[in-house]
Amino acid sequence: MSAIPFPLVWIEWNDAASIDAWTDAQEMDHGLRACITVGWLMRETAGELYVSATRSDSEACCTTIIPKRCITFRRPIHTAPPARGSDLA
Secondary structure, X not given: OOOOOOOEEEEEEEEOOOXXXXXXXXXXXXXXXXXXXXXXXXXXXXXXXXXXXXXXXXXXXXXXXXXXXXXXXXXXXXOOOOOOOOOOO
């Protein structure tokens, strides 16, 4: 794999929540869900971040698309990958 072209990021954001049972309207106070997503920033548009858990040189999978308007905190994670052949155990 070539040098890392996609930064590693920490994103805190508010996600939609659902109530999947019959609930009295007066008890519907669950609110949004605060989430933390950590992964590779594969793509950024004017309105969204595409953050993936697994990637190759140019492809990714397990991608979460996060609307920017839902983000409450964003930070790059600065770390160097381990040297090839190093013991990761």
